[in-house]
Amino acid sequence: MKAIRKDTFREIKGTLGRFFSIMLLIMLGVAFFVGLRVTSIDMQHTADSYLSDTNFMDFRLISTVGFQAEDIQAVKDLESIKQVTAIKQIDAKLKLSQQDVVVRLFGLPQTNYTVDKNVVNQPVLLEGRMPKNENEVVVDIRGKNIFHVQIGDTLHLKSGTEEKLTEKISKTQFQVVGFIKRPDYLSLERGTSTIGNGKLEFFLLGYDTLFQDEIWHEIYVTVQPTDQISRFSPDYEEALAPSEKLLQQLGETRAAIFKQENIIEVREKLAEQKAHLASAEKNMLEQSSLTSEATAFMSDEQLKAIQAQKEQALSEIEKGKHEIANAYQQLAKIPEPEWLVLNQQQNAGFVEFQDSTKSIEGLSAVFPVFLFLVAALVCLTTMARMVGEQRSYIGTLKALGYGKFSIAMKYITYSISATLIGSVFGSLIGTYLLPEAVYTPYQNMFSTPELQLKFDWFNVLFAVFLALIFTVIPTIFSCVKELKENAASLLRPKVPPPGRKILMERLPFIWRRFSFIYKVTFRNIFRYKRRLMMTVFGISGCTALLVLGFGLKDSIGSIIIEQYDRLYQYQMTISLTEHVNSDEFQLKEPGIEDALYVSEQSVDISSDGMTKSLVMTVPKQSERLQDYILLQNRKSKKLLPLTDEGVILTEKMANILGIKQGDSISLQITETKTKVVKVTGIAENYFYHHLYMTPNVYKELFEIDPVYSTLLVKVSEEKRNDSAYVQELTQKDEIASCAFLSSSNETMDQLMKSLNSVVWILIFSAGLLAFIVLYNLTNVNISERVREIATIKVLGFYHSEVGKYIFRENIILTVLGTIFGLFLGILLHNYTLSATEMDYTMFPRIIQNISYVYATVLTLGFSFLVNFVMYFKLKRIHMVESLKSVE
């Protein structure tokens, strides 16, 4: 046994090339497997610790009628509730960089909330300091990143409704003293509002005492036993279920109490008062009829006094009536009291983050498996060749009395060593290098901190286990035949595999044209199917990875072009000030070619229990919309007409909700009312989600006329992207803000930059894959055909002819693999995009022709490099080999 082990290690030393090719492939496979799986685990882990450090809520409670102090106390009194933070808030408008943006001001009761561990959804101070008085606020970091708010700026809040802001809060001007983030806003999504264009842009955090009313808008709750469980595990939701039920029950009770106290009792009291008033009126009328009989005996003065009394009473009654009517009106305005208990699955940021981790994990099912498969094929051909070369050695061992198992162990040890060494490197790369690269594009989308890298034993061992299966089984498979033979037959030379006619020879008109070199090449290609598969697979994998790499850049890079150049036929949006009447105002400015009035508003739509928000666009003239926004089916390119039959939804949202043409969706009309509408078309769209409808459909749904305060504008060529022009337009009284479409693509630029690292990883992996596979193929081919090569050298072949004789096979297989790989690349590209794209983008399935060229050229380049290296090996083969006896 010891001698065999020594022999095994000498074998490895003697065949380092083969050993390394198995090792490197396993390294690649394990690195991708561990890397992709661990990235999602690391992300979850990072988020988990960030969310628990900042005391992220388990539940968010909202009520249609707000919360009173008693309600908050009732929540606190529930068992299993750990911490409760009630918050006051108000939505307001803010004029920033020539736009009206909608923001939300939160007031928190504590002044030291960044340190108080009892605050749920603790704000994290990123810059500056926390507010020290009512005049100061801290601002959501998004306000800095997107709207360039700076510390020291003064923000003037304006009301978004008819009510004055000062009725709700004591101050409307605030100084910015710092920037924060909050765990309940994990992504860039800030939600919707009922004012302005409906899209919340960022939030502010100020003193609680600003708010006039003792009514709280939201209650954040954490629950007792959740510390040890990851928020991403199904156990978490299970652990929360009882508390969720308790809160819902409490909500029903409290809503009923509110209804009793504030509606029913008030109504009863009003009814009582009304009855009282009515009876008073009646009494008085009766009295006055009585008194009229008595008037005959009264003096004028007395009469006058009575008359005055009567009038006064009447006016009081009138006043009372009016008051009662008013009170009724107020009562009618109070919505049906209802509590909503929202868990983490209803927090947009959390869900987006969770989806991202899932999509990364999803990728781990494709890349590594493919690489392992190639590793298995390489292992199979390498081992088969090694066993074939060592027939007489195996025979000798057998003759010496070694058992099958101990002989097989040599080859198994060989492949296990390669696998284990490859796994160690692969695990390290997968754990410490890949996650950073994969996470980078996501880092711009989420407010989670730096990724915490963790060595994950489970996945590493799982990967090693898979790698072993993919190498040891082929090894056993390739030596089992030899081991079955007896010693004597092993010691005799192996009958060389017979030449056979291949299918192509049945086509003599083609076959006859081939020179003998081609004939040998083709017969070889078709004779060794495993090598054919290994090479075509490996090379196609290489090409596919390259297509993917370049394709990713194409797709993500073309979002802007596809969306803003092709689909959107206008270049600018202008928001008009409130008093402008769309029927009267005509925008006549140099540089403006044409414009269309639209109403834009964020709304929530839902289907099958899923709720998503999007931008709803209602054009004033439906028939003109097609000139501004190309509404068409992505695949059939058929135009989609906007009709009164229903609405048109954009593709990505339709996919998320599982909506097909002709299905219906629910539209949130007010906080408590939804209506169902039919989807008549699904339109191509790449950025954000949109819903288009005609004014008639809008009127039917919302029972009011749409307000056309936005203009889609076609700008003449020379004025496009001219910022002075924007300035000039904004000076006009009627224009609240205006912006060119392409200016808001910073996130896309960021994404593109961070993709470069991913592309380099893919190119590197592809190169390694191609190199290993071709090296292996050539190596096996050469070692198996040393005799043949030596013979043709004796026959007088020049070096270049010998090279062609051997490499033609490589070249043909490489070309075959490349062609196959281009198609595989398209599939891989498609899969990767759908697995990784964010909720609000759809990556165009575009691969530029030049990318195919790059992928092809690089693959052929790698192949050329291998052939070049192997050419020298070929040159070194000595002709004396041809004279040796057949082994």
Next chain:
Amino acid sequence: MFISVENIKKSYQIGEVEIPALSGATFSVEKGEFAVIVGPSGAGKSTVLNILGGMDRCDEGQLIVDGEQIHACSEKELIRYRREDIGFVFQFYNLVQNLTALENIELATEICQNPLDASTILAQVGLEKRKDNFPAQLSGGEQQRIAIARALAKNPKLLLCDEPTGALDYETGKMILKLLQDTCRKEKMTVIVITHNYAITPMADKVIKMKNGRVEEILENSEPLSAERIEW
């Protein structure tokens, strides 16, 4: 003199040790002659063969074939020499397994300038019916005949045979020797056979006996036997 070997020396460096393989061999072969180089293993036969076949170079001495100074050739010229001037017959035939009999012959004819027609040669060795068979479908003797045909098809100046009967049985071996002798006589081909089998010597015009890296003796047969009549 058609082939002239003059005081050729060759030694191999194996590790630290220099092992002399040829320590001065001198002989000559005339055009159309059937020569046999014979000797026990280690006598330097293979080295002579390698040098004659253009596969190796000598350290010292001269090799002149048809007036060409082979010992002074560059590597490229050596390849051309192998390509155009030498027909090589191997002990183990060395046919390309993936080519049919005819294609194996074409392997040679496609690279040289004045080849003979492959089918004609195949007929000459009596295997025209087997032209589409692969080597694995042929017997040892048939394979060797194909190998000879391959060597002849190049229309070489010299047919070099390395133990051509070494892997064959007695009868088949004799048949191959007859083919070589007939080729030599009819086509005026110069044939050099390298063997350790002394029994072959009576059929040669010239016998070059080697021992310990030197030519021990050169015999000329005025009446060589026909191949059918030799026995071993």
